[in-house]
Every structure is written in structure tokens, then in C-alpha cells.
Amino acid sequence: MKFAVAISMERSSPNVSMKTVIANVLELARTADEGGFETLWTSEHHTLECTIAPNPFQTLVWLGQHTRRIRLGTGTLAAAYWNPIRLAAEAALCDHLTDGRLEFGIARGSYQYEFDRMNPGVHQREGVGYMKELLPAVQKLWQGDYAHEGHYWNFPSTAAVPKPLQKSPPIWVAARDPGTFDWALSIGANIMSTPLSLPAAEIRVLSEKFEKAVADHPEVPRPRFMMQRRTCVYAKPDDWEVPVRHSMDFGRTFENLMQNIGTVRDGFPEAVPFESVKGKENYDPESIRRNLMFGTPDEVIEKLLDYEAAGVDQYCLGLSFNLPFEQQRQTLRLFIDEVMPFFAERERQRDRQRALSL
Structure with missing residues (x-):
């Protein structure tokens, strides 16, 4: 199992300067690159200070100038906000400017609040x-010249320039x-x-959806399977309260944007009252501590073994998730120094066993 990190520029208050936000992201990216992470993912969002990402290709090109090895991914682009020609060209140019390190991640888009501003009249499900x-x-x-006649876009034969x-x-x-997996x-x-905030059993549920789709499509090479969770690694077991809070x-901010039920002032979304949230059981502190990737290095290793067993690549x-920067920095450092070596050694052991069996 390989490891990646998802990082976005984020502000929870106008008192935090963009200069500080940019410096923090750059430090985390360099740490992840030097520490051996496979991929850095960054998302696309608009009008929101909690995720400052109007064009992830800009962010990835910038980070590409300050890193050497780590792959650079859009995690994710919002499909409904793009023209196919522009997207193909911007992604290809990003691939050139990052020396062929682009990973192209895409999704339907998330927040209804955002859809109402970026593509009015379209429901997020569409x-x-x-x-x-x-x-x-x-x-x-x-691949080359292409003409398109579809439901959302139409254009004559054209080339996207450059090619990747x-x-x-x-x-x-x-x-x-399951339909999207298929x-x-x-x-x-x-x-x-992502298993979201659900219990560990959801990891296996998603894995079964993936394996069924693989079995139903023997005509294509087996793809890779990534899972993401909110993560915080800390030195002492009783340090769990900060990431859980x-x-x-x-999560209450997320509910605001997904349900479009709260207030956003000058780009800062307010957390909705607890009474308005869906799935109140997901807000139980002990459940969050148990379900998310929060823990000491040893606790995190135990949780990660569930992902490995489920076939997560x-x-x-x-x-x-507005985690204080010091906790983000500490999480990366502990993960690199104490968690990744455990899985690297497991990989070496498997390689030795395969070599002996030949």
C-alpha cells in the first residue's frame, strides 16, 4: 500500500493572511515529497475560504516547481464547471509543466451552494x-482531432493544445x-x-463495490483503488481532543454547504447548529476518534491494516479540515518517521517471500 496526502489552502478567519496559508501549504508539500509520499492531491472549489482552489492546475504547477518526485493530482476537478476543450488543454499543459507528474482526478462536484453560483439551476446530483x-x-x-455532439457540449472537429x-x-x-464504480x-x-465518517466496516463495503466492478470488466486492466480519510497522528493517546473538535x-460547515442551509459571509461558511446536521451519530466524539484516522502511530498502523486487507492500493x-497547522506538520512527520517504515518493511518481506518462491 502506497501513501498520498490531500492538501488545500484554507482559511477560517480573515485574520489569517494568504501569505501564511501559502507558506504552510508549501512546507507540507515539500515535507511529503522528501518523506516519500507517492501523490499530493489538491481539489477544486470556488467562492469559499475554507478551500481556496479556483484552479487546481495553478496550484499543482506551482508545487511542481518546489518538489522533485511526488506525483501531483487533482483531487478532484468538478466536472460541471468545465468545457472539455479547455480542460483537456489545461491538464495537458500542467502535465508538461510538472514533468509528466499529473494525476487527473475528477468528480461530479459536491456542494449545492457552489453549484448555485457556478452552474445555476443544476442540482448537484446532475x-x-x-x-x-x-x-x-x-x-x-x-488523442487528436475530435468533434463532439452531446447533451451538454457541442463543438466541431478540433484539437486540444498541447497534448499531454x-x-x-x-x-x-x-x-x-456502484454505478459510478462500474x-x-x-x-x-x-x-x-472515502468511507466518510462511517465505521471501519464501510471500508469493506467500498472494497466490495470495487471488486465487483473489476470482475464485471475483465476487458480492462485492473485499476488502482485509493481511499481518503481525515487524518491526524499525535504522540500521546490523550491528544485526540483537538482533531476531533x-x-x-x-463537519457542520460541510453540512451548511451540502444542504445549502447556512450562511456564508465574505467567503467564510458558518457551521450550522448541531440540531440541523444529518447523521447525528457521526458527531459523537468517541465515534469520530474511532472511525477517522486519528491516533498515535501504533493506533494508526492498526487502522491502516484494515485498508490494506481491503485491497486499497x-x-x-x-x-x-481546519486542523491547526502544527498538528498538520506533526501528522506528516510522525507518519513519515513511524508509520510508513512499518509498511515499507512489510513490502520488503513480501518481496523476499516472492523471490524465494520462484
Whole structure:
């Protein structure tokens, strides 16, 4: 199992300067690169200070100038906000400017609040239709001249310029429902998913959806499977309260944007009252501590073994939930120094066993 990290620029108060936010993201990216993480993912969002990401390609090109090895991924692009020609070209140029390190992740889009501003009149659920039309068009544009007649876009034969440096950047589709798993595998995409705040049993549920889609599409090579959770690693067992509190507050902000039921002032969304949240059991502090990737290095290793057993190829640390920067920095450092070596040694042992069996 390989490891990735998801990082976004984020502010919870106008008192935090963008200069500080940018410096913090750069430090985390450099630490992840030097520490051996496989991929850094960053998302697309608009109008929101909690995720400052109007164009993730800009962020990835910038980070590409300050890192050497780590892959750089869009985790994720919002399909309903793009034109296929522009998306194919911007992604390809990003691939060149990052020396062929682009990982292309896409999703239907999340917040209804955001849809109402970026694509008025479209319900967030309709984003999957945009994604299913957009992504195949981008793939064809990467190959050469292509004309498109569809439900959402129409254009005559044209080329997207430039073509990617990679023959085709690896494609990842965000999925939780079986239909999206099946469609993504049918076009040769990898899967990125999340158990959200649900118990560990959800890891196996998602894995079973993935394995069924793999079995139903023997015509395509087996893709990769990534899972992401909010993550915080700390030195002492009783340090759990800070990440749990921040996760609860961030969850109430998420409810605001998903349900479109709260207030956003000058780009800062307010956390809705607890009475307004869905799935109140997901806000129990002990459940959050148990279900999310919160713990000491030893506790985190035990939790990660569930992902490994479920066939997850890449586990992604979700760091951006307004967790204080010192905790984000400590999480990366402890993960690199005490968690990753455990799994690297397991990999070496498996390699030795395979060599002896030949």
C-alpha cells in the first residue's frame, strides 16, 4: 500500500493572511515529497475560504516547481464547471509543466451552494451526467482531432493544445455508488473513494463495490483503488481532543454547504447548529476518534491494516479540515518517521517471500 496526502489552502478567519496559508501549504508539500509520499492531491472549489482552489492546475504547477518526485493530482476537478476543450488543454499543459507528474482526478462536484453560483439551476446530483460526458471527450481530445455532439457540449472537429507529456495522465474518478464504480472501470479509470465518517466496516463495503466492478470488466486492466480519510497522528493517546473538535466543526460547515442551509459571509461558511446536521451519530466524539484516522502511530498502523486487507492500493491522508497547522506538520512527520517504515518493511518481506518462491 502506497501513501498520498490531500492538501488545500484554507482559511477560517480573515485574520489569517494568504501569505501564511501559502507558506504552510508549501512546507507540507515539500515535507511529503522528501518523506516519500507517492501523490499530493489538491481539489477544486470556488467562492469559499475554507478551500481556496479556483484552479487546481495553478496550484499543482506551482508545487511542481518546489518538489522533485511526488506525483501531483487533482483531487478532484468538478466536472460541471468545465468545457472539455479547455480542460483537456489545461491538464495537458500542467502535465508538461510538472514533468509528466499529473494525476487527473475528477468528480461530479459536491456542494449545492457552489453549484448555485457556478452552474445555476443544476442540482448537484446532475453533476454525474456532466462527468460521464466530459471525461470521455477529454480522453479523445488528448488523442487528436475530435468533434463532439452531446447533451451538454457541442463543438466541431478540433484539437486540444498541447497534448499531454504522458501518453495519457492516469485518470481517477471519485466514487461511492456502484454505478459510478462500474462506469469508471468501463473507461479504464482508477477509483478514489472515502468511507466518510462511517465505521471501519464501510471500508469493506467500498472494497466490495470495487471488486465487483473489476470482475464485471475483465476487458480492462485492473485499476488502482485509493481511499481518503481525515487524518491526524499525535504522540500521546490523550491528544485526540483537538482533531476531533476540529473535525466536528468542519463537519457542520460541510453540512451548511451540502444542504445549502447556512450562511456564508465574505467567503467564510458558518457551521450550522448541531440540531440541523444529518447523521447525528457521526458527531459523537468517541465515534469520530474511532472511525477517522486519528491516533498515535501504533493506533494508526492498526487502522491502516484494515485498508490494506481491503485491497486499497493508496491511502490518502486528508489534512485539510481546519486542523491547526502544527498538528498538520506533526501528522506528516510522525507518519513519515513511524508509520510508513512499518509498511515499507512489510513490502520488503513480501518481496523476499516472492523471490524465494520462484
